[in-house]
Amino acid sequence: MPSKAEIKSVAKLKQKKYRKESGLFVVEGIKLVNEIANNGLKVHKLFVTHQQAPHFKGHESVEKVTSAEMRQMSSMTTPPGLLAVVNLPEKIRSTSAKHILLVDAVSDPGNLGTLLRTADWFGIKTVILSENSTDAYNPKVVQASMGSLFRVKVVYADLVKTITELKTNGTAVLGAVLTGKNIYSYTFPERFALLLGSESHGIRPDLLSQCDEHITIPAFGNAESLNVAVSGAVILGEIKRQLTFKVQ
Amino acid sequence: MPSKAEIKSVAKLKQKKYRKESGLFVVEGIKLVNEIANNGLKVHKLFVTHQQAPHFKGHESVEKVTSAEMRQMSSMTTPPGLLAVVNLPEKIRSTSAKHILLVDAVSDPGNLGTLLRTADWFGIKTVILSENSTDAYNPKVVQASMGSLFRVKVVYADLVKTITELKTNGTAVLGAVLTGKNIYSYTFPERFALLLGSESHGIRPDLLSQCDEHITIPAFGNAESLNVAVSGAVILGEIKRQLTFKVQ
Numbered sequence: 001m002p003s004k005a006e007i008k009s010v011a012k013l014k015q016k017k018y019r020k021e022s023g024l025f026v027v028e029g030i031k032l033v034n035e036i037a038n039n040g041l042k043v044h045k046l047f048v049t050h051q052q053a054p055h056f057k058g059h060e061s062v063e064k065v066t067s068a069e070m071r072q073m074s075s076m077t078t079p080p081g082l083l084a085v086v087n088l089p090e091k092i093r094s095t096s097a098k099h100i101l102l103v104d105a106v107s108d109p110g111n112l113g114t115l116l117r118t119a120d121w122f123g124i125k126t127v128i129l130s131e132n133s134t135d136a137y138n139p140k141v142v143q144a145s146m147g148s149l150f151r152v153k154v155v156y157a158d159l160v161k162t163i164t165e166l167k168t169n170g171t172a173v174l175g176a177v178l179t180g181k182n183i184y185s186y187t188f189p190e191r192f193a194l195l196l197g198s199e200s201h202g203i204r205p206d207l208l209s210q211c212d213e214h215i216t217i218p219a220f221g222n223a224e225s226l227n228v229a230v231s232g233a234v235i236l237g238e239i240k241r242q243l244t245f246k247v248q
Numbered sequence: 249m250p251s252k253a254e255i256k257s258v259a260k261l262k263q264k265k266y267r268k269e270s271g272l273f274v275v276e277g278i279k280l281v282n283e284i285a286n287n288g289l290k291v292h293k294l295f296v297t298h299q300q301a302p303h304f305k306g307h308e309s310v311e312k313v314t315s316a317e318m319r320q321m322s323s324m325t326t327p328p329g330l331l332a333v334v335n336l337p338e339k340i341r342s343t344s345a346k347h348i349l350l351v352d353a354v355s356d357p358g359n360l361g362t363l364l365r366t367a368d369w370f371g372i373k374t375v376i377l378s379e380n381s382t383d384a385y386n387p388k389v390v391q392a393s394m395g396s397l398f399r400v401k402v403v404y405a406d407l408v409k410t411i412t413e414l415k416t417n418g419t420a421v422l423g424a425v426l427t428g429k430n431i432y433s434y435t436f437p438e439r440f441a442l443l444l445g446s447e448s449h450g451i452r453p454d455l456l457s458q459c460d461e462h463i464t465i466p467a468f469g470n471a472e473s474l475n476v477a478v479s480g481a482v483i484l485g486e487i488k489r490q491l492t493f494k495v496q
Contacts, residue, residue, distance in 0.1 A: 123468030220371030
């Protein structure tokens with residue numbers, strides 16, 4: 001049985017500060033817990049409620065908790081009854097992939113989770129986030145990504161430096177803006193990094209001037225803008241259509 | 249100065265039950281309030297905090313409230329200080345538009361708001377929701393739609409009957425599923441209704457069998473599915489590309 005202090009220390013992992021300090025984060029529910037290993041990540045501790053315990057017979061390392069203790073540790077409205085404390089991945093640096101998603105200052109955890117899920121769907125294996133973006137190991141991102149957090153490399157980096165590196169290795173940096181080239185007539189290059197801006201301010205000026213091209217989803221109606229995850233999805237879809245089906 | 253009972257009755261509009269009873273809903277922030285008239289909707293009452301009041305001099309109908317009263321009425325973490333109580337639109341019935349979005353049992357207000365914003369961007373003027381979908385006049389939908397709620401016709405209807413009507417008037421009903429025709433090789437018809445399913449269960453069987461075609465966004469990676477608003481956006485983008493630029 002875990003001690004009160006232990007339960008409390010897991011509950012604290014809802015805050016970024018404690019995730020950083022301890023090098024741990026939380027994953028809930030059998031489906032996501034089963035995906036942790038996809039990323040080579042290691043489960044540090046596994047907690048299960050007494051009700052769910054019969055499903056985990058034989059797992060020596062599972063610790064049983066009461067529903068009240070689970071609610072204390074869980075970030076979900078209805079805790080699924082299984083909670084893993086996982087070691088954060090080592091810092092990765094990666095600008096060598098052929099297709100990269102760059103995101104500047106995304107602040108909403110739901111948006112980041114949806115972006116990771118979308119990147120994964122479209123086969124983008126590397127997502128590089130500016131250091132002031134929301135933490136990908138925030139419980140809301142973990143849940144909204146539906147396991148894609150464990151399949152996509154998530155890197156935090158200085159985007160100015162990253163873009164400079166990308167350009168020297170021949171990657172075209174494409175900034176999604178409101179007044180750029182129409183994505184449906186633009187011909188996408190084989191090697192690209194798609195840069196998306198923050199929900200409220202778009203791409204900041206110093207990154208904008210570094211882009212090789214500014215691209216835009218044409219508007220057919222009157223909305224002023226699109227949600228950041230939606231924009232990313234529409235552009236990635238068009239890129240994949242062009243590169244895969246070799247049509248303009 | 250509004251009475252305590254009046255403040256309380258506005259606060260109650262966070263609940264669907266009271267919106268239905270009173271025929272009223274709430275819109276917050278100057279940007280959204282300015283858009284209310286786009287839809288022919290009428291502001292029933294306008295409340296402003298003492299701090300924001302100087303910006304609304306000369307508006308006779310504005311009622312001043314304290315910050316505490318505003319917080320009680322507001323659904324936002326940081327109330328913008330301007331809140332309109334608006335008359336719900338009359339029930340609309342509409343299956344005559346050339347391009348329609350149909351949504352079955354969407355439950356997350358954020359997803360519905362994002363879908364309305366996306367429909368608006370891609371010039372879809374009519375969105376028909378199954379009667380068990382989340383209420384479009386829920387404060388979270390109002391805010392997430394970024395004003396698109398006032399530019400897009402939102403109709404609640406029995407989707408089985410709606411699809412039957414659509415088919416008799418020559419509209420092709422296209423269901424978005426995980427195992428249908430590839431949207432990048434399918435030729436979209438000029439007159440269509442795109443049907444999206446619920447976040448967790450997809451399109452229900454009786455609607456699925458009514459569809460003229462099942463279509464799919466091809467997966468390039470390992471995610472199991474896409475967010476409903478993201479799927480809608482990718483498909484609408486491809487439809488508009490084909491119909492506008494007349495290319496396959």
